[in-house]
Amino acid sequence: MSLARTEVRGEGRGRVSAFARRLLREWRRRGWPARGEDVIVAVSGGADSTALLLALEELKRVGLLDTGLTVAHLNHGLRGEQGATDARWVSELARSLGSACIVGRASVAESARERRDNLEQSARRARYEFLAEAARGVSARAVLAAHTLDDQAETLLLRLLRGSGAEGLGAMAAERVLEEGDELLLLRRPLLSWARRADTEGYCRERGVEFRADAMNEDERFARARVRRRLVPLLETFNPRAVEALARAAALLREDSFALDVLAADLLEEARDEDEAKDARAAWPLRVEVLVAALPALRSRALRLWLARGRGDLRRLSRANMHGVERLLEGTRGGRVAELPGGSSVERRRGLLLFRRENG
Amino acid sequence: MSLARTEVRGEGRGRVSAFARRLLREWRRRGWPARGEDVIVAVSGGADSTALLLALEELKRVGLLDTGLTVAHLNHGLRGEQGATDARWVSELARSLGSACIVGRASVAESARERRDNLEQSARRARYEFLAEAARGVSARAVLAAHTLDDQAETLLLRLLRGSGAEGLGAMAAERVLEEGDELLLLRRPLLSWARRADTEGYCRERGVEFRADAMNEDERFARARVRRRLVPLLETFNPRAVEALARAAALLREDSFALDVLAADLLEEARDEDEAKDARAAWPLRVEVLVAALPALRSRALRLWLARGRGDLRRLSRANMHGVERLLEGTRGGRVAELPGGSSVERRRGLLLFRRENG
Secondary structure, three states: OOHHHHHHHOOOOOOOOHHHHHHHHHHHHOOOOOEEEEEEEEOOOOHHHHHHHHHHHHHHHOOOOEEEEEEEEEEOOOOOHHHHHHHHHHHHHHHHOOOEEEEEEOOHHHHHHHHOOOHHHHHHHHHHHHHHHHHHHOOOOEEEOOOOHHHHHHHHHHHHHOOOOHHHHOOOOOEEEOOOOOOOOEEEOOOOOOOOHHHHHHHHHHOOOOOOOOHHHHOOOOHHHHHHHHHHHHHHHHOOOHHHHHHHHHHHHHHHHHHHHHHHHHHHHHHEOOOOOOOOOOOOOEEHHHHHHOOHHHHHHHHHHHHHHHHOOOOOOOHHHHHHHHHOOOOOOOOEEEEOOOOOEEEEEOOEEEEEOOOO | OOHHHHHHHOOOOOOOOHHHHHHHHHHHHOOOOOEEEEEEEEOOOOHHHHHHHHHHHHHHHOOOOEEEEEEEEEEOOOOOHHHHHHHHHHHHHHHHOOOEEEEEEOOHHHHHHHHOOOHHHHHHHHHHHHHHHHHHHOOOOEEEOOOOHHHHHHHHHHHHHOOOOHHHHOOOOOEEEOOOOOOOOEEEOOOOOOOOHHHHHHHHHHOOOOOOOOHHHHOOOOHHHHHHHHHHHHHHHHOOOHHHHHHHHHHHHHHHHHHHHHHHHHHHHHHEOOOOOOOOOOOOOEEHHHHHHOOHHHHHHHHHHHHHHHHOOOOOOOHHHHHHHHHOOOOOOOOEEEEOOOOOEEEEEOOEEEEEOOOO
């Protein structure tokens, strides 16, 4: 590590690197506040998060950003001594840049075993819990994560390989709430819509900072690493700008998905049987005739939304289950039932779809 | 070729192969007429189209389908003697099955040079023109093409590599009009939503028919062949059912895209300035306030639709052009103009977007 050089090579006030300028442009385009806000920067020590931190520091140094930065780093406990070394490296980097740093330690492998999650899911959950806690600890309004265009393209590909529709293929949002139920704490991804991995690596080199290899990114036990190392390079033989093309598709599909969700919620409202109480969160009876006349893309989303309200979530609900509910809309015959996992069910009766709880 | 064996191995009336049964199920599910209609079957001689023809013949033989079949085969003129051999093989197959056969001959390479098209586009155009002509010649209502789940997945991947949104990623329709302007002649794809290439090859072997290698499918000058031979096998190392997953995504996105197009047309109607004449095909003035309040996914589609009406088509219209038009909606200032290729333009004035023809 050569943080000393960072300071030596740092541009004087007014001269800002191209990378930091692009970051600032994105920051403004999103309407994120340039001063007076405290944020957490999630830093693994890989090129992406190191570049994000360095660029934020650069913008603060020249007065273009005036944000309280706290670095947060989680040691996932997956790589023994290496993980501890990374944690020390990130702390030292933060210190040299004058930022506070919070280091956490998780036992991802154990909690994966306990919860029967895969390692990726478990690492992700531990990371987000840690970041939320860190943010609340310093009263930060936002957590910044350094996902790039490459991550976005990889996410789209992973979802595509699972047969996702627009909702999944929209991949990551540039801004969303970090945890359901806390609307005041946001996750922001300032690199997502413009930075390639080569840009973050180049900027770290420009600043003379030797970022750490991100072990999760290299480990081919993880599907994401195989997508990165094998699939994306092949796609680039077809189109050198394949990553940009995929990220663009994700952005368009995210916009589509948002519109369809809004319109599906309208449809649900329209389909509500008027005799029912107006509890906006309940799975009220729905009029079959309204659903039958609706556009299929809206109908299927409205039914998912309705079932999520009735059941509390969509867990364990398969495509076959959804299909069973949609089939109730065919024909004119009532008295039919579609059973759902967990004991709840949907019945068609007298022109209505009725949601029945397990003990209903 | 061993067509003699076909007859020997053919099942007796009442015993129908699994492949033909699935074809019949799809046929009924789509509501396509089982009798009284003449159709063209496009047959290259490859496994897919040979299997389609053989299965149609099987269903006719046992009386489950009563459709006049005419085989159509185009020699694209790309492979010299081999092309002529294929054409003879298809004619002989059709004859042995008791079907009429129309063979056409194109000079795809020449017309590609003349029109500065790539070979794939040019071959495609020649093929569809030939099929439309063949259909009209025998008063057929539909042309059947043998695209499979594999073709659908490949189409999605090719579009994804170009950065398409939902419209492109929806890939191929199971039914559409063959040529714009002739609503009475349909292109149908009876294998698209269920058959894998392995199914068509297996069924040909079951029938003892040695289909031809489809040269276009093997020729790595064509991006589609590279997708098939390199990309799809890699995707299958992630998910053995990747082709099905991709085809499923295409189906969902096609449904989404349809819904969004319908709703965008509604938005265009709603945004129409009421003082204007009600010519449904014109690019009438649009009220900025309505567009600004609309969902982005609908607004961008409505503007594309509007520009297509104004200009006659969307040719040469880039993303930057679309962006320029959308930017007119920002802020409150009128008097701004977005120029479009070909000399037309859009002006914002007094709360309206106005389309101006080149000589307007």
